[in-house]
Amino acid sequence: MANQTKIALLKGYIETKGLKSTAQRDFxxxxxxxxxxxxxxxxxxxKVKRKHKNIGYATVYRTMKLLGESGLAIARQFGDGQTRYENLxxxxxxxxxxxxxxxxxxxFxxxxxxxxxSETAKKLGFTVVNHKLELYGYCADCS
Amino acid sequence: MANQTKIALLKGYIETKGLKSTAQRDFxxxxxxxxxxxxxxxxxxxKVKRKHKNIGYATVYRTMKLLGESGLAIARQFGDGQTRYENLxxxxxxxxxxxxxxxxxxxFxxxxxxxxxSETAKKLGFTVVNHKLELYGYCADCS
DNA sequence: TATGATAATGGATTTCATTTTCATTTGCAA
DNA sequence: TTGCAAATGAAAATGAAATCCATTATCATA
Structure with missing residues (x-):
């Protein structure tokens, strides 16, 4: 998915939720x-501060939370106590x-x-936004 | 796996590591x-404090870390900022x-x-022995 | 374009799960 | 039993995440 498309999707999400588009969020x-x-x-x-020194931690935090909710970013915990976001x-x-x-x-x-x-989630009353699937096993060379 | 077996495995792990068996850890x-x-x-x-009021939470933390290292408990982060342990x-x-x-x-x-x-893995030459699948979305109450 | 309701911002502060500290106690091998 | 390393537990420290609040920006509507 192209970055332009993601930005468009984000704008759409913001609009649907009745939120507002801001220069900081966009950046x-x-x-x-x-x-x-x-x-x-x-x-x-x-990275953000390199261009816009005055953008605060809280805004980055809130924006990433928004991206996570919209499904455009995936929040991951690798067990080191820090949340990391993965770009689609x-x-x-x-x-x-x-x-x-x-x-x-x-x-794959x-x-x-x-x-x-999606179907399984639906049965449980959930709407899936994203997922993580990791398979562990032996590759062709190691089996 | 029966609980007795798990306890035996834990004892073994403690011994191998040169640690000591204590009443608190066992409980x-x-x-x-x-x-x-x-x-x-x-x-x-x-739960622990119901029987043993004086057991501190540092000890519970340390014990669960030990169980995680030994493979008898699985530490999981579901994104709410709390580590949860899953019993095998x-x-x-x-x-x-x-x-x-x-x-x-x-x-589910x-x-x-x-x-x-398994089929997908097979096509890639892999044999799956384990996996992790986590779906993220909105539950019935939150959508 | 001006207004007003409401959302967003950002620096500071607070929260809270987790880790560390340290004096004391306990387990266990010799 | 004794020595000593490991464990305990109360309290303090840590640090990422969440929240607060005064100010500012957005945007639909007049």
């Missing part, structure tokens, strides 16, 4: 959409399969699984 | 092994769906998803 979101790792709030704040990749969502012997990581997409997830 | 571990949900430290401490289930695996607004956690099992995971 924080744009900065975030340019990243392609799991960025922490601290790191993102540093350009070429759509993918999941990971990790070899528990050699640590090789392969990516499966529309059917995603569909089943 | 905390036993209490934890009796649970079957994602228990927070706070909840576990409350007697009756097999389940996945989680988490409300991103109120942090409610529901569990879906054989079809698991099957598709």
């Amino acid at each position: 924080i979101a744009e900065t975030f959409f340019k990243t392609n790792t799991h960025i922490s709030l601290e790191e993102l704040l540093a 990749p350009e070429d759509g969502h993918h999941d990971h399969i990790i070899c528990i012997k050699c640590s090789k990581i392969a990516e 997409q499966n529309q059917k699984i995603e569909q089943l997830q | 905390i571990a036993e209490t934890f092994f009796k649970t079957n949900t994602h228990i927070s430290l706070e909840e576990l401490l409350a 289930p007697e009756d097999g695996h389940h996945d989680h769906i988490i409300c991103i607004k109120c942090s409610k956690i529901a569990e 099992q879906n054989q079809k998803i698991e099957q598709l995971q």
Whole structure:
């Protein structure tokens, strides 16, 4: 998904929720959409401050929360006590399969699984915004 | 796995690491092994204090960290800022769906998803032995 | 374009889960 | 039993996350 599209989606989300579009939010979101790792709030704040020194921590925090709610960012906890946000990749969502012997990581997409997830969630009264799926096993070289 | 087995495994782990077996640790571990949900430290401490008022929460923290390291408990972060520990289930695996607004956690099992995971993995040359699937969205009360 | 209701901002402060400190106690091998 | 390293627990420290509040910005409507 192109960054322009993400910005458009965000604007749409903001409008639907009756919120307001601001220069700070736009800039924080744009900065975030340019990243392609799991960025922490601290790191993102540093990037943002390079151009706009006066943007505060709270605004970055709140904007990322918004992006998380809208599904445009994925909040992840890796167990180090810090929340990191992951940008949605350009070429759509993918999941990971990790070899528990050699640590090789392969990516995959499966529309059917995603569909089943939505259905399962629906039965439980949930509406899915995003998900994490990690498979662990042995790769061809290690089995 | 029976609780007695878990306790034995823990003792083994403690011995291997050159640590010491104490009454507090045993009681905390036993209490934890009796649970079957994602228990927070706070909840576990409350349970422990019902019988042993003087056990402090630092000890509960340290014991659960130990159980996590030994593989007898699984530390999980569902995004509400609290670490929860999951007891190894007697009756097999389940996945989680988490409300991103109120942090409610529901569990589900879906054989079809698991099957598709295996198939997808197979195509990539992998053999799956374990996985983590977490869905994030809005629960019935929060949508 | 001016207004007014309401949302957003940002610096500071507070909250709260977790970790550390430290004096004391306990486990256990010799 | 004794020595000593590990464990305990009360309290303090830590630090990420959440909130507060005075001020500012947005935007639908007049």
